[in-house]
Amino acid sequence: MASSIRETWGPDTLVYDRDCELCRWTQGWISAWDRKGRIRYLPFQDPLFAAWFPDEERAVPPKAIFFIDRDRRLWVGFEAFRRMLPVLPYGRLLAVFFYLPGASWISNRIYEWIARNRYRFQ
Numbered sequence: 001m002a003s004s005i006r007e008t009w010g011p012d013t014l015v016y017d018r019d020c021e022l023c024r025w026t027q028g029w030i031s032a033w034d035r036k037g038r039i040r041y042l043p044f045q046d047p048l049f050a051a052w053f054p055d056e057e058r059a060v061p062p063k064a065i066f067f068i069d070r071d072r073r074l075w076v077g078f079e080a081f082r083r084m085l086p087v088l089p090y091g092r093l094l095a096v097f098f099y100l101p102g103a104s105w106i107s108n109r110i111y112e113w114i115a116r117n118r119y120r121f122q
Helices: 004-008 021-033 047-052 078-087 091-099 103-116
Strands: 012-016 039-043 066-068 074-076
Touching: 012 021, 012 078, 021 039, 039 047, 066 078, 074 078, 078 091, 078 103, 091 103
Parallel strands: 012 039
Antiparallel strands: 012 066, 066 074
């Protein structure tokens, strides 16, 4: 990650595609769930994203959400969702199910299919 992250870092951050209706809906759903405001929401189209990820291809949206935790670790796709859950109210209880044997494999396949087809849901 770029050194500029250290200068602007704040709470856990969810990076999503602002041009995707499904992504915006998901961000809104998570934001409503996040009643304590623990997560920052950043569209990848935001200039701050370019500062944090100068090597990312800006013309093409990321193929998955990013979750950047307070320790500056980057999680992508299903793993981003799974790592974000404990930050949300009662999310730790739900996260347990995503650590059961086979849950990661199945959930990754479902997430990848949804991510590939996300513009069809508009």
